[in-house]
Amino acid sequence: MSGFMLRISDINYSIDGRPLFEGASATIPDGHKVGLVGPNGAGKTTLFRLIRGETTLEGGDIGLPSRARVGGVAQEVPSSSTSLLDTVLSADTERAELLAEAEAATDPHRIAEVQTRLADIDAWSAEARASSILKGLGFDAEQQRQPCSDFSGGWRMRVALAGVLFAQPDLLLLDEPTNYLDLEGALWLEQYLARYPHTVIIISHDRGLLNRAVGAILHLEARKLTLYTGGYDSFAKQRAAAREQQAAAAKKQDERRAHLQGFVDRFKAKASKAKQAQSRVKMLEKMETITAPEDAAKQVFTFPVPEQLSPPIVAIEGGSVGYDSRAVLGQLNLRIDQDDRIALLGRNGEGKSTLSKLLAGKLEAMGGSIVTSSKLRVGYFAQHQVDELDLAATPLTHLQRQLPEVGQPRLRARLAGFGLGADQADTLVGRLSGGQKARLSLLLATLDAPHMLILDEPTNHLDIESREALTEALNNYTGAVILVSHDMHLLSLVADRLWLVKAGRVMPYENDLDTYRAELLAGDTPPKSKDKPKAKPARPARETVQLLRADVRKAESRVEKLTEMLQKLDGILANPRLYDASRKQDAVKWQNKHSEASEAMARAEALWVEALERLEAAEKA
Numbered sequence: 001m002s003g004f005m006l007r008i009s010d011i012n013y014s015i016d017g018r019p020l021f022e023g024a025s026a027t028i029p030d031g032h033k034v035g036l037v038g039p040n041g042a043g044k045t046t047l048f049r050l051i052r053g054e055t056t057l058e059g060g061d062i063g064l065p066s067r068a069r070v071g072g073v074a075q076e077v078p079s080s081s082t083s084l085l086d087t088v089l090s091a092d093t094e095r096a097e098l099l100a101e102a103e104a105a106t107d108p109h110r111i112a113e114v115q116t117r118l119a120d121i122d123a124w125s126a127e128a129r130a131s132s133i134l135k136g137l138g139f140d141a142e143q144q145r146q147p148c149s150d151f152s153g154g155w156r157m158r159v160a161l162a163g164v165l166f167a168q169p170d171l172l173l174l175d176e177p178t179n180y181l182d183l184e185g186a187l188w189l190e191q192y193l194a195r196y197p198h199t200v201i202i203i204s205h206d207r208g209l210l211n212r213a214v215g216a217i218l219h220l221e222a223r224k225l226t227l228y229t230g231g232y233d234s235f236a237k238q239r240a241a242a243r244e245q246q247a248a249a250a251k252k253q254d255e256r257r258a259h260l261q262g263f264v265d266r267f268k269a270k271a272s273k274a275k276q277a278q279s280r281v282k283m284l285e286k287m288e289t290i291t292a293p294e295d296a297a298k299q300v301f302t303f304p305v306p307e308q309l310s311p312p313i314v315a316i317e318g319g320s321v322g323y324d325s326r327a328v329l330g331q332l333n334l335r336i337d338q339d340d341r342i343a344l345l346g347r348n349g350e351g352k353s354t355l356s357k358l359l360a361g362k363l364e365a366m367g368g369s370i371v372t373s374s375k376l377r378v379g380y381f382a383q384h385q386v387d388e389l390d391l392a393a394t395p396l397t398h399l400q401r402q403l404p405e406v407g408q409p410r411l412r413a414r415l416a417g418f419g420l421g422a423d424q425a426d427t428l429v430g431r432l433s434g435g436q437k438a439r440l441s442l443l444l445a446t447l448d449a450p451h452m453l454i455l456d457e458p459t460n461h462l463d464i465e466s467r468e469a470l471t472e473a474l475n476n477y478t479g480a481v482i483l484v485s486h487d488m489h490l491l492s493l494v495a496d497r498l499w500l501v502k503a504g505r506v507m508p509y510e511n512d513l514d515t516y517r518a519e520l521l522a523g524d525t526p527p528k529s530k531d532k533p534k535a536k537p538a539r540p541a542r543e544t545v546q547l548l549r550a551d552v553r554k555a556e557s558r559v560e561k562l563t564e565m566l567q568k569l570d571g572i573l574a575n576p577r578l579y580d581a582s583r584k585q586d587a588v589k590w591q592n593k594h595s596e597a598s599e600a601m602a603r604a605e606a607l608w609v610e611a612l613e614r615l616e617a618a619e620k621a
Contacts, residue, residue, distance in 0.1 A: 005030040005068065005171055005199040006051065008225060011060030013043075013050060019223055020046055023060070026218055026225040030065075033193060033200045035210040035232065038220030040435045040463045044203045047220065048072065048173045051201075064171065071169030073160045073177065081147040084139055084159050088130040091163030095123050126166075133162045136188035137181070138348045154180045154383075165192065174202040178209060178486055179460045182348045184520050186486040189213075191521065205464045207232055207489040232464075253287070260284050299465040301442065301473035302417030304449035308565070309373045310596050311337040313451055313480060314359065319368030321358045327366055328354045330504055338451055339558060339600055340480045343491045345509055345516055346501030352484050353456060355501060356380070359482060360454050379450035379479075383457055386441045391430035395420050395440050398429070402447055418443040419466070434461030442470075452480040459487045475554055478561065488513060492547050496554065496607070512547075548615040555608035562601045569594045 006028040013021045020043030028034055036044050049055040051062055052070055064070065078087045090096050098118050105111045118124070134144050137158045148156055157180040164172065174193075178186040186206065193200055193213040201218065204210055210217065210232035217228045217235035228235040260280045268277040312335045319332035328351045336342070336359075344352045357363040358370075360380040390398065399411045415425045418439045429437060438461045446453065453474075459467050467490060474481055474494045485491055491513055498509035498516070509516065572578065573594060578587050 004028065004063075005032070005065065006201075007061075007063040009061045009063065011050070011062065012058045013046065013055070014058060015043075015046065021060075021225075022223040024220075024223060024225045025060075026227050028199060028201065028216075028218070028227070031197075031199055032216055033196070033214040034202070034216045034218050034227075035214040036201055036203045036218045036220065037205075037210070037232070037235075037464065039465070040433050042220045043223075044220055045175055048175060048201075048203070051171075051173065068171060069167075069169040070171045070173065071164045071167055072173040072175065073157070073164050078148040078156055078159050078163070081149055083145050083147055084134055084151075084162075085127070085130055085144040087148055087159055088134060088162045088166050089126060091167045092121075092126065093167070095121060095126060098123065130162070130166050133165050133192075134159075136192060137162050137185050158185070161189075165196075168196075168198065170198045172196065172198060172200045174200065174204075176203055176205070176461070178204065178206050181486055183345070183486040183488070184347050187517060187520055205459070205462060205467060206487060207464060207467070208487070253289070257284065257287065299463075299469040300417065300419050301439075301466075301470050303446050303453070303473050303477045303479075306338075306377065306449040306451045306479050307375075308478075308593060308596055308600070309338055309375060309451055310592070311599065313338050313373045313376050315369075315371045316365075317369045319358075319370055320366045321354055321363055322366055323354075323363075325366070328504065329358075329501070329506060330367075332368060332506055334499075334506060336452065336480050336482075337600075337603070338478070338480050339604065340497060341474070341483070341495050341554075342481065342497045342499055343483045343485070343495035343513075344499055344501055344506075347520075350501045351504070351506075352501045353382075355506060356382070356454050356456055356482060356484060359452070373451070376452065377448050377450045379445040379448075379453045381442055381445040381453075381455045381458055383460055385445070386434075386437050386461075389429045389437055389440065392428060394426050394428055395432075395443075396425045398440060398444060399447075402444065414443065414447075415440075419469070435463060435466060438462055439466075450479055452482065453477065454482040456484045457486065458483075459485060459490055475557065488517065493550050496551065548611070548618050551611040552608070552615050555604065555611045558604045559601070559608050562597060562604055565597050566594070566601060569597060 004027050008024060008026045011021045011024050012019070036047070038044055046055065050057060052072070095118070098114050102111070102114045102118065105114060131141070131144060148159055151159070161177055177189060181189060186209065190209050190213045193202065202214065212231070214231060216230070217232060219226045219228060219235065219239065228238050260283055264277050264280050314334070314336040316332045316334045320327045320330040322328040344355060346352050354363065358365060360378050362380065395415055396408070396411060399414060403411065412422070412425055420436060420439055424432060424436055429440065432440070438458070442458065458470065462470065467487065471490055471493050481494065483491065483495055498513070499506050500509040569590060572590050577583070578590065
């Protein structure tokens with residue numbers, strides 16, 4: 001097949017009277033890898049249904065080459081007693097049918113045709129290919145022989161993904177596939193899609209994947225489709241420039257309109273100028289309106305501010321944790337302060353979630369000493385909590401159950417602070433989007449202003465604007481953050497410490513995220529000793545310098561916040577009434593707080609200086 005793979009021509013489609021597409025058109029050339037982006041609820045998943053012919057268009061046309069095979073991950077995940085490997089092999093229906101026919105056929109000509117076709121589709125190496133895909137998605141050889149029914153829903157979704165990748169349709173449609181993958185699986189998928197031999201359209205909010213695995217971005221906005229060449233960052237720049245031009249053109253036109261209208265208003269009653277006034281009225285009527293681009297609604301997360309606790313807020317010595325008297329992690333010697341931002345790295349099954357549950361108080365330690373601040377409040381967010389929301393209740397009802405003494409106006413303000421406006425506050429949770437449910441769960445996890453926030457894959461179902469807002473909110477948050485995520489962009493902008501969970505231990509990871517990514521993709525292959533180091537280190541990528549600048553900004557922001565806090569504390573301590581005999585305890589309390597804030601400031605300034613030095617070294621290199 002050559003030329004175009006998909007031609008969308010002037011399509012119209014509405015849901016419940018709300019138009020999703022109005023005269024939308026786009027052409028996707030054969031073999032292109034395309035990221036489909038747009039706000040939540042814009043109609044991206046509906047477009048996939050229209051391409052597959054599951055839903056009928058109201059107008060326009062969607063064209064595909066004849067005999068083109070279109071594939072995507074089935075909604076029904078495999079749950080039978082068939083092994084994972086056989087489930088994936090059966091996804092290539094042509095191969096399965098040909099093998100069955102090869103067993104039964106008696107006509108020599110047909111037998112020859114079948115064998116030729118089996119050779120053409122590389123049927124004999126199929127088992128190795130299927131096994132390789134399953135391995136990339138996190139299943140070892142032993143698991144591949146187990147029945148699908150042995151695995152949970154999220155893992156079975158991976159099997160369904162493996163099946164469609166193995167079947168290699170001519171047009172592969174993937175809707176948020178990294179939502180049920182860990183970091184390792186997401187990086188493997190990135191590489192696999194970049195090498196995929198046919199056309200791919202992927203709905204994703206993962207900025208890293210949209211920069212590395214696709215060569216074009218199809219943007220759905222204002223019921224139209226626009227195809228941009230390049231990855232997501234390139235698209236964002238092109239779109240920003242186009243919006244600026246459109247805004248400038250609209251402004252210029254408004255000024256021209258005002259000028260013409262002013263002439264008409266002044267001279268329409270004067271006989272000598274009537275003709276000129278009339279001609280300008282006609283000019284105004286003919287003028288096609290250029291509308292200024294609508295500003296996307298600002299996505300927000302507003303985390304409440306916890307009071308400062310004495311460091312450390314958590315200290316573990318010789319700790320161990322696990323299930324049913326079997327330790328998963330041991331010899332834990334960890335310290336967490338309130339200004340820490342820690343990313344947990346490690347392959348699937350190594351114990352990141354187990355450590356998260358220990359820190360969240362969801363699991364008891366099996367041994368060792370764990371000391372936490374007596375006032376410590378912990379917020380915990382994990383995907384299963386989103387799935388456990390009451391679908392028959394509204395977000396407002398969820399909050400009323402948690403805070404029965406708080407009035408409705410304040411509860412609605414809390415919901416608005418997490419991007420859930422008046423409409424969503426009174427909508428049943430079952431009718432909310434995945435992103436809106438995630439926002440509600442994040443709000444519930446942070447209601448009591450936790451000093452430590454543990455987030456396990458918080459960006460699933462969040463669009464790119466929401467992910468940026470979450471990044472900003474976490475960087476402004478004054479509590480500790482423990483983060484597990486496959487979103488490398490989020491990790492790189494939020495985390496300033498990396499812990500590697502591996503082989504039953506948790507250790508500081510001294511390298512950066514780029515090195516960790518390279519290690520994962522290389523399968524932990526150690527570098528060959530014969531490779532001599534180069535005389536001069538390579539100039540760091542622009543992205544690395546940007547990340548170091550982000551580190552400096554974060555460190556600087558923390559110093560600024562602590563400076564403000566110390567100024568307030570200085571003001572309190574300068575009040576002579578604080579030292580009245582009756583307020584002795586208050587004076588001690590505020591002096592302790594001042595000393596804690598001073599310690600935190602010393603650490604923050606040291607981190608700031610380190611970040612500046614790293615940036616300076618990188619920019620000089």
